[in-house]
Amino acid sequence: MAKYDVIVVGASAGGLSALEKILSGLEKDFSIPIIIVQHLSPDSGDSILSLLKKYSVIELSEPCDKEVILNNHVYLAPADYHIMVEKDKTFSLILGPKENYCRPAIDVLFETAAEVFFDKTLGILLTGANTDGTKGCIAIKKFSGTVIVQDPEEATMAVMPLGAINANAADFVLSLKEIVEKLNFYIKES
Amino acid sequence: MESDRELVENEDIEVELVLDALLKKSDYDYRNYSRSHIKRRLSHRLTVSGYNRYSDMIPDIIYNPQFLNKLLSDLSINVTEMFRDPSFFLELKDKIFPYIKTYPFVKIWHAGCSSGQEVYSMAILLSEDNLYEKSQIYATDFNREILDVAKRAIYPIDTIKKYTNNYQQGGGQNSFADYYIADYDSAAIIPSLKKNVLFSFHNLVTDGIFGEMHVIVCRNVLIYFDKELQNSVLKLFYESLVPGGFLCLGSKESIRFSEVEKLFEVVSSSEKIFRKRVC
Ligand SMILES: C[S@@+](CC[C@H](N)C(=O)[O-])C[C@H]1O[C@@H](n2cnc3c(N)ncnc32)[C@H](O)[C@@H]1O
Numbered sequence: 260m261a262k263y264d265v266i267v268v269g270a271s272a273g274g275l276s277a278l279e280k281i282l283s284g285l286e287k288d289f290s291i292p293i294i295i296v297q298h299l300s301p302d303s304g305d306s307i308l309s310l311l312k313k314y315s316v317i318e319l320s321e322p323c324d325k326e327v328i329l330n331n332h333v334y335l336a337p338a339d340y341h342i343m344v345e346k347d348k349t350f351s352l353i354l355g356p357k358e359n360y361c362r363p364a365i366d367v368l369f370e371t372a373a374e375v376f377f378d379k380t381l382g383i384l385l386t387g388a389n390t391d392g393t394k395g396c397i398a399i400k401k402f403s404g405t406v407i408v409q410d411p412e413e414a415t416m417a418v419m420p421l422g423a424i425n426a427n428a429a430d431f432v433l434s435l436k437e438i439v440e441k442l443n444f445y446i447k448e449s
Numbered sequence: 450m451e452s453d454r455e456l457v458e459n460e461d462i463e464v465e466l467v468l469d470a471l472l473k474k475s476d477y478d479y480r481n482y483s484r485s486h487i488k489r490r491l492s493h494r495l496t497v498s499g500y501n502r503y504s505d506m507i508p509d510i511i512y513n514p515q516f517l518n519k520l521l522s523d524l525s526i527n528v529t530e531m532f533r534d535p536s537f538f539l540e541l542k543d544k545i546f547p548y549i550k551t552y553p554f555v556k557i558w559h560a561g562c563s564s565g566q567e568v569y570s571m572a573i574l575l576s577e578d579n580l581y582e583k584s585q586i587y588a589t590d591f592n593r594e595i596l597d598v599a600k601r602a603i604y605p606i607d608t609i610k611k612y613t614n615n616y617q618q619g620g621g622q623n624s625f626a627d628y629y630i631a632d633y634d635s636a637a638i639i640p641s642l643k644k645n646v647l648f649s650f651h652n653l654v655t656d657g658i659f660g661e662m663h664v665i666v667c668r669n670v671l672i673y674f675d676k677e678l679q680n681s682v683l684k685l686f687y688e689s690l691v692p693g694g695f696l697c698l699g700s701k702e703s704i705r706f707s708e709v710e711k712l713f714e715v716v717s718s719s720e721k722i723f724r725k726r727v728c
Contacts, residue, residue, distance in 0.1 A: 323703040324672045325679065337701055343485040345675075351483040352672055352701045354528045355490070371485045377453050402453045 261449040263405070264379035265328070265344075266291050266442070267372045269365030269395065271298040271387025273415025275310065277435055278385070282315040282333065284439035289317055289446055291381075293333045294372070296342065296363045298387065308335055324352040336363040343371040359391035369395025373402040380404030381445075383438065384429075387419025396428035407431045407438060463503035464488055470510045475517060477591075478654050479524060481678035490523045525592050526673065529563040530608065532570045532615035534700050537668070539620045540720040541571075545664060545695050546578055555584045558662045558689065560653060561670030562588035565599030565638075566612070569628075570619070571666065572642040577622045581645060587659065589651035600648050602638035604629075609636050653682050658689045665690060668699035676707075683709045692727040 270277055274297045299307055311333075312319050319333040328334070328348045336342040340352040341363050358364035365384070369392065373380050382399040384392045386409055396406045408429040411417035423429050433441065451459065464487065468480045479487055491503055498516070500506060509516035532538050549555050559568045568588045575581040590596050604612075613625040629636040651659065653670070665686050671679050686696055687709050696704075696713060698721040704710050713723035 321701075323705070324699075324701050325676055325703070325706065327706075340672075340701060343483070343489070345483065345485050347676075349676070351486055353483065353486045353526075354669055354672070355486065355526055367489070371489075374457050374485075402457075 261291055262379075262445050263291055263376075263381040265372055265376045266293045266381045266383065267368050267395075267399075268293060268295045268383045268385065269369065269387075269392040269419075270295070270385035271361075271365075271389060271391065271416070271419055273386035274298070275307065277409065277415070278311060279314040280435045281383075281439055281442070282311060282317070282319070284436075284443075285316050286443050286446055287316050288331070289442070290330045290449075291446070292328050292330055293317070294328070294336070294342065294344075294368060295333065296336045296365045296368050298361055298363075298365075298389075298391070299338055307338075311335060322350045322352070325349050336368065339363075341367045343367060344375045345371075346375055348375065359389060361389075361391050365392035366395040366398075370398040373398045373404055376404070378403035382406045383408075384420055384423050385409045385435075386414035386416045388416040389418060390422035392419055393422035393426050393428065396423040397426055400428050400430075405430050407433055407441070409438070410434050460488075460503060464491060467491060467503050467506055467510070470507045471517075471520070474510055475521060477521060477524075481654070481675050482524075482673050483675055486673060487524070491520075494520050494523050525595070527563045527592065527595050528669070529566050530615065531566040531612035532619035532621075533567065533668070534720075535615050535619035537619075537697070537700065537720045538570065538574060539618075540717045540722060541697070542574060542578070542620045544716050544722055545697075546574075546580065548693075548695075549575075549580050549584075549663070550578075552663060553583065555580070555663045556661060557584060557586045557664040557666065558659055559586065559588040560651070560659075560665060560667040560686075562590050562596075562599055562648070563592075564595050564604075565602055565648070566604070567666065567668065568599065568646055569602065569638050569642055570616075572646060573616070573628055574620065576642065581642075584645055586646045587662075588646055588648045589659070590648075591650065591652040591654075593650060596648050596650065600643075602643060603635050604638075606631060606634050606636050653685070654678065658685055660689055661691055662689050662694055663691055664695045664697070666697045668697065668702075670699075671702055672699060680708045683707050687712055687725060690725045692725055694725045696723045696725070697721065698723070 321337040322334045343351040408420045408423045411420045616625040716722040
């Protein structure tokens, strides 16, 4: 049995290149679903999708509302929608109010995922210039999941990782290289 | 101490009780809306009001009309804009207008029209293609306040830049400034665009079919519903369409996996336009 049933990833400023490093480094048979919120302006949507598609070893797409979460798949939150995980392990895409001035917001994904996957949730918070994601990491910890935060020394913007670290919500503080190694290790282990 | 799972299960029970109270008190039935969305909106109200548990809200729902109103407005999400997702409007002109041209009279239903921007966008494109005169647009929503805003059709001036941009990308042929009268801080849609639009209350959860439509536009409404409710509303749309009529959904929505999937053909998979099969 895999240690985790879902991996949720949050990133903001500087996130694209960090995501590239992670997605290009994973093993092809990486079997845990990965769901990503990368902050962006509402108009920059498509280019990010095609960029990440290019780098991802695993199939990557923007999900539709009520799409079922599959293993061996990377999902990218579409521009301007909050992405939520429902109890039946499907997505809801909601045009709700912005949170932390963001839509999609990392907190929304992390908090809803934690309530569905409990201790089988792995959260990864990367570079960013705001503190969206801190509450999400706290929620993952509350429901016994695990949180990895990018080393603020390495991050393009340290504010976001520091938010989670200062809230005592980080289990591991790692470089991107170490994050990739750890993820691939989880898969081999299972 | 309760386990993680128990904690969530208990909260789920409370949320259900809150929704029951809300239904009994207000007639608004949110029981089949996306549960994580509803829970998030309720949790917002919880934090604001300083209560600990969802069920603490129940007495307020019953006895405190102001609280009830706040809660109802928390649950009502009306985000919209003119020509939202411009590529949809291009596709509308390309794939649906040619059919409309051949009809003597066309009935269009905007379900969940919010404050009306989507409706007036449609009216603009129809009039630019000389189709407006033979069109009757029905625009419905279950939020009476937002319907009043839609009827008034006066929008903040600072939205106009974005709307103008969308209009140009969405296939507009004239100048967007032709369609509104600017005032100090607001822009009023010109009356001629309102002529063939009828706004009315309609609740997709409880109200019945809206017959003989040629086109139904329901974008970014079904996303708030759970699968079961989506299915029943999609059936309602199917029954409200003439054979060969068009159904337009939001860009992140899909009829894949729904019970009506086989009853429609795909007209545009990227812009989520479907056509009721003639069978
Ligand atoms: C996000 S807005 C979408 C507006 C517009 N269609 C667009 O895409 O720009 C959703 C609208 O659906 C309405 N709505 C939600 N549930 C409804 C129901 N059960 N019956 C009718 N309208 C509903 C809301 O009041 C809101 O105005």
